Amino acid sequence: MESALLPTYKRFDLSVTNTNGTIVEDINGKKYLDFGSGIGVCNLGHRHPDVQQAIETQLQSYWHVSNLYHNPIQEEVAKLLVQQNSGDFVFFCNSGAEANEAAIKLARKATGKTKIISFNQSFHGRTFGAMAATGQEKIQRGFGPMLDTFDYVPYNDLDAVHQAIDENTAAIMLEMIQGEGGVIPAKQQFISGLRQLCKQHNILLIVDEVQTGIGRTGKPFAYNHYDISPDIVSVAKGLGNGLPVGAIIAKHELYNVFGPGSHATTFGGNPICMAAAQAVLQHVFQSGFLQQVEEKGDYLQEQLIKKVGNLPFVSKIRGKGLMVGIECIGDVSSQITQLMQKGLLVLSAGQRVIRLLPPLTVTEKEIDAAVGLIHETLIAYPAFLHS
Template sequence: MSSLFHNYARRPLSIVKGQGTVVEDDSGKSYLDFTSGIAVTNLGHSHPAIIDVLHRQSEKLWHISNLFDSPEQEKLADALVSDSPLSHAFFCNSGTEANEAAIKLARKHTKKSVIITCEQSFHGRTFGAMSATGQEKIKQGFGPLLESFRHVPFNQLDALEEAVDETVAAIMIEVIQGEGGVHVINKAFAEKVQSICHDKDILLIIDEVQTGISRTGSRYAFEQFELEPDIVTLAKGLGNGFPIGAMLGSAKLFDSFGPGTHGTTFGGNPLAVSVAQKVTELAFDPSFIQQVNDKGTLLKELVSPLLNNSSVKEIRGTGLLLGIELTSEVSSIVKQAEQAGLLLVPAGSHVIRLLPPLTVTREELISASTILNDLILSKVSIDS
């Protein structure tokens, strides 16, 4: 009997080390990791520059609390808000915490309580973030949740317009719904969201927990659309595996988050900040971002022949966040891929999500796509 709660459907596989895109289990078998810890290790496993900065910081200071000024937090905040509609940052430990902070800030600033989110969205598992999430399976068994969230179908303009009234504080969206099936916002919906927020003085919150830190081929996914968020939430790739989250906000929100309004014991600690500084330095470099775009284009090309099969409905996504939707459940393919040396993660029951490190090589992309294409084609042959 395990001493752990069984709240995770764990695979019977113990990963003990990794380097770049390759990880190894406790039996010595190697795998191409196309999960990246679910969009976390954007710069790959055991990146030498990140190991170095963490080691150096560990010998200086681990924790001092947010009772004191932090020049290093200031530097990281500057890097995150540079050349964006955002001006200030709050640091925490996870995406869920970042979204909780965003919800609190939106309600406090506007003095309104309703926040519009989308069906199939995922914003976290604490009560506020879970209430914001548009997936019923996440909420089952927990009793009444917060009532001040309205969920509308993603990319449906009429439903969005109907949900807006004078009680709405904010619209909260993901530009790409990662957990919800890798669905990308369309241009018309993005424009409608922005125009409603502008015309009705409603805040726009963009959840970039999975899509941020160059995952989609730009620093933030919203930069690929005509969107000017008031709040952006980050985590996952920001620390490349070291826990850190961030909520970024525009200048007009500054006075609404004064002393005592929100806080965290561990958020923005020196270890996390040192890692995130190095991550942003590397991941926000324009030449690196161009490489992500090139690799994303190549990956789409490598898996695009699957569209010739009736079992593959669609391939969606941007950069190195792709989803392959099948007509049947993907659990068996994920398991077979693991046996073949490729780690995958689904996005719902019918979508295979591809999340390689942004440092993945061309050869690794070819190897992984060959395994995946062969598995899907063989499944089609068997099923037919």
């Protein structure tokens, strides 16, 4: 039977009927360990009881009111975000792409300049502005000319950034760990240099934390590993643990740039989504919880290095916290399918990287089981099997 949906996704042969924690169950009753978390969304696992209770309680109160009226729960969630961030105020929207659109608009309006430097292999979203910010030709292919005010330079190459800066540069926009680009962390020297360049040239620094934020790397935000203070931070994915919510967090100096009528959203800051976000932040931003994420991330990488790091098909293992990439010497699409057949859901990050984004609530036992299945799968591929 032909689907009534547009074919915008190359779907796996898996139909989900139930979820709980780290477990996904299909319509045939088969259970899977989910080390993709809905592409880094369900940071507290599926149907976390605190999040579910918060949603159910809010459902009994109200579902939606216009942003023309005060919505107290937005204020509460905004305070939780700024308490763990270098920014001072928040704008709520519905997704990571929308957050990055808002960040781009804010930077251009604040500076009166139009050029933004981003990076090769970056990913910032599928809307036109966010797509134009994305340094991947495959994402842009077929849509005609991009916005011509983005320059793409090699990631972790400070000299290339320096050469790209001119009098019309409004901002530099980057991920602290390139997710879709291959799970590639920024180097400390590179980030320190970027911050200095921004100060020297009066350029804003936009950090895209859509995938890396909300505890994913063992810190509230990935930039916390680098001792910097971004001007604008975009977040989404893990913020709602499955409900659609995004945000930008910006510094006080930018407060008056977005006045009434300059930027808006009908559904952004929806009270149901805010209830979910509030429960997420109250849980994730506890220091003890984040310490456990760091410890589990270290354990995951240690076990991967020990069990699969020396396999001929594997070239490198990298990441931070519970965001880990296994770089291989060939295309990993067939391995990802095989892992799914064995009961483990993982992601790709480009053709050669297996990306692991387990829930932050994952257990060591579940990590051991996942690493065992990865070893069982990758050991069958010798070095000469490459594409």
